[in-house]
Amino acid sequence: MAVRVQREDFDVGAEISRLTTGRSDIGAVVTFTGLVRGNSTGRPVAAMTLEHYPGMTEAELARVEAEAQARWPLQASLIIHRIGELKPGDNIVLVVTASAHRHAAFEAAEFLMDYLKTRAPFWKKEADPDGRGSWVDARESDEAAAERWHS
Amino acid sequence: MSSRTMAEQNTGGTTVKLLYFAWVREKVGRAEEAIELPAGIETVGELVGWMKSRGPEYAAAFERSGVIRAAIDQKHVPPSASIRGAREIAFFPPVTGG
Numbered sequence: 001m002a003v004r005v006q007r008e009d010f011d012v013g014a015e016i017s018r019l020t021t022g023r024s025d026i027g028a029v030v031t032f033t034g035l036v037r038g039n040s041t042g043r044p045v046a047a048m049t050l051e052h053y054p055g056m057t058e059a060e061l062a063r064v065e066a067e068a069q070a071r072w073p074l075q076a077s078l079i080i081h082r083i084g085e086l087k088p089g090d091n092i093v094l095v096v097t098a099s100a101h102r103h104a105a106f107e108a109a110e111f112l113m114d115y116l117k118t119r120a121p122f123w124k125k126e127a128d129p130d131g132r133g134s135w136v137d138a139r140e141s142d143e144a145a146a147e148r149w150h151s
Numbered sequence: 152m153s154s155r156t157m158a159e160q161n162t163g164g165t166t167v168k169l170l171y172f173a174w175v176r177e178k179v180g181r182a183e184e185a186i187e188l189p190a191g192i193e194t195v196g197e198l199v200g201w202m203k204s205r206g207p208e209y210a211a212a213f214e215r216s217g218v219i220r221a222a223i224d225q226k227h228v229p230p231s232a233s234i235r236g237a238r239e240i241a242f243f244p245p246v247t248g249g
Contacts, residue, residue, distance in 0.1 A: 034249055056222055056225035056226075056241070121243065123246065124247045
């Protein structure tokens with residue numbers, strides 16, 4: 001179980017290897033990678049800056065991860081979220097879940113992303129090609145996605 | 152809701168650290184400050200209402216008070232949450248990570 005908040009990029013293959021090397025109890029690994037899009041509701045995006053709440057971010061991600069652990073039989077999990085200035089095409093977030101069978105890994109990865117998007121204290125600001133910045137609005141669809149796990 | 156005893160009421164004078172993020176931070180014009188809580192403010196919602204009275208930049212930052220989210224000591228809390236015993240209170244827009 002691990003949570004990392006970092007400026008640097010990540011290597012998905014290397015992260016999977018780190019989780020699985022030397023183990024034979026993992027039968028399924030699911031990864032989700034979120035990337036910066038080059039346009040936002042029809043407007044071009046030249047750069048995206050990610051702000052966060054140091055301390056609470058790590059604590060909230062750990063709480064989200066612990067909740068996934070309690071719900072699914074996971075052998076391992078990893079959340080990496082980048083901060084600072086990113087460009088279109090850059091990686092933003094990585095979620096990795098590993099379990100004996102695929103269903104737990106698929107569901108837990110989706111749960112982690114849905115919860116992360118509505119609870120982890122990150123804020124995105126997009127800059128257009130002229131350097132004008134605008135804060136990204138939260139989506140009601142993300143809230144609805146997280147709500148469906150309450151049952 | 153249980154009724155409050157005298158000992159639980161905020162009689163003022165307690166210092167807390169306030170943190171602001173994203174456009175709340177930009178509108179307030181600073182990332183953090185320490186303030187003395189005014190007497191009679193008991194909940195996060197009441198604190199947001201009082202923040203609006205602190206000057207034009209605060210009035211602008213907290214204008215859409217229904218959108219402002221809060222955390223006490225690095226945990227999300229609703230507007231009804233008590234601020235008693237809080238060391239750090241953060242205000243921010245809905246989160247947009249991932």
